[in-house]
Amino acid sequence: MATKQLKPLLSSALRPFKDHRIRIVRFIVQFIMFGLINGLVFGLARIPVLLPIAFPSGGPFTVVWNAFEALQYLLTMWVFPYLALSIFLLFGSILGKTTCGWVCPFGLFQDLFRLIPIKKKKVSRPTDKTLNRMGMAVTVFILIMSFIIGLTYFNTGSKTSFGAGKDMPYSTIDPSSTLFGTLYYYLEWGMQNATFGQEIGQWTFVFFLRIIIFAAVLVLIVLYPRSYCRWFCPTGIMLGLFSKYSLFGLQINKNRCASGCDSCEKACPTQVPILQYDKDVTNKQCINCGECIDACKEGALKLKFRL
Numbered sequence: 120m121a122t123k124q125l126k127p128l129l130s131s132a133l134r135p136f137k138d139h140r141i142r143i144v145r146f147i148v149q150f151i152m153f154g155l156i157n158g159l160v161f162g163l164a165r166i167p168v169l170l171p172i173a174f175p176s177g178g179p180f181t182v183v184w185n186a187f188e189a190l191q192y193l194l195t196m197w198v199f200p201y202l203a204l205s206i207f208l209l210f211g212s213i214l215g216k217t218t219c220g221w222v223c224p225f226g227l228f229q230d231l232f233r234l235i236p237i238k239k240k241k242v243s244r245p246t247d248k249t250l251n252r253m254g255m256a257v258t259v260f261i262l263i264m265s266f267i268i269g270l271t272y273f274n275t276g277s278k279t280s281f282g283a284g285k286d287m288p289y290s291t292i293d294p295s296s297t298l299f300g301t302l303y304y305y306l307e308w309g310m311q312n313a314t315f316g317q318e319i320g321q322w323t324f325v326f327f328l329r330i331i332i333f334a335a336v337l338v339l340i341v342l343y344p345r346s347y348c349r350w351f352c353p354t355g356i357m358l359g360l361f362s363k364y365s366l367f368g369l370q371i372n373k374n375r376c377a378s379g380c381d382s383c384e385k386a387c388p389t390q391v392p393i394l395q396y397d398k399d400v401t402n403k404q405c406i407n408c409g410e411c412i413d414a415c416k417e418g419a420l421k422l423k424f425r426l
């Protein structure tokens with residue numbers, strides 16, 4: 120009798136876990152990857168590996184290198200960035216934006232903010248497209264800027280006239296670099312320095328610009344889940360170029376869909392129009408997070424290699 124009463128209780132207690140199986144596995148993977156990326160904390164050594172993620176190569180405990188930072192740095196040194204471009208090509212064409220959903224620390228940060236119980240907003244398709252184009256324009260501008268700095272360096276042997284952005288223009292405003300690099304260093308430095316308060320007046324314009332951009336991104340990601348990934352992240356934009364052709368990704372079997380159901384689209388943090396696709400969901404906003412699979416009660420969606 121007691122077992123009979125326990126069963127429904129147990130089943131309802133486990134429901135949230137059953138309903139969000141992939142989300143839970145993904146959070147575990149994201150935290151493990153966050154630990155590995157910050158391997159210096161555990162005594163790991165730096166390794167010569169470039170990853171397409173938003174995380175500063177100069178972070179206090181980072182063991183890997185950020186591919187978009189490498190791309191900018193090599194351009195500003197007038198070196199053709201074969202390796203950085205190959206990393207985007209390799210990851211993008213095999214995994215699409217899976218690293219965004221499962222590895223990127225700034226993606227994890229956004230997913231944690233998504234848990235704040237505030238009603239989330241959605242944008243219309245045209246607004247989504249416009250914002251995405253703005254992000255693309257910023258990415259192209261950053262690459263052209265890096266090229267111009269490189270050209271100046273080639274001609275004059277110096278790039279100091281470009282100030283704080285001379286090595287990696289985007290890193291001067293990159294919110295992931297502000298969070299995991301700048302803020303950490305300022306806090307650590309502040310805790311060790313009794314005159315921290317007085318120093319605030321000496322902080323530069325770039326520092327305040329970084330804080331304003333970071334604060335704006337923070338507001339955005341609380342209201343619009345994964346909005347930095349969707350619209351502005353250059354790494355995500357570069358990977359998104361390959362989503363259409365990537366070997367791994369989401370597939371839908373519409374024969375299994377229940378009539379009128381759109382639970383998958385409602386659950387998608389990046390507003391992918393999943394039901395517009397007949398089989399392969401090749402949308403460049405898809406980060407292969409699997410939230411739609413958790414939401415689908417008919418088993419119509421799968422993450423798999425499309426071979």
Ligand code: SF4
Nearest residue numbers: 219223226348352355
């Ligand atoms: S798009 Fe998002 S998840 Fe992907 S690298 Fe950028 S911040 Fe990270």
Ligand code: SF4
Nearest residue numbers: 387405406408409411
């Ligand atoms: S379509 Fe599915 S896997 Fe892709 S981002 Fe949306 S919820 Fe995640």
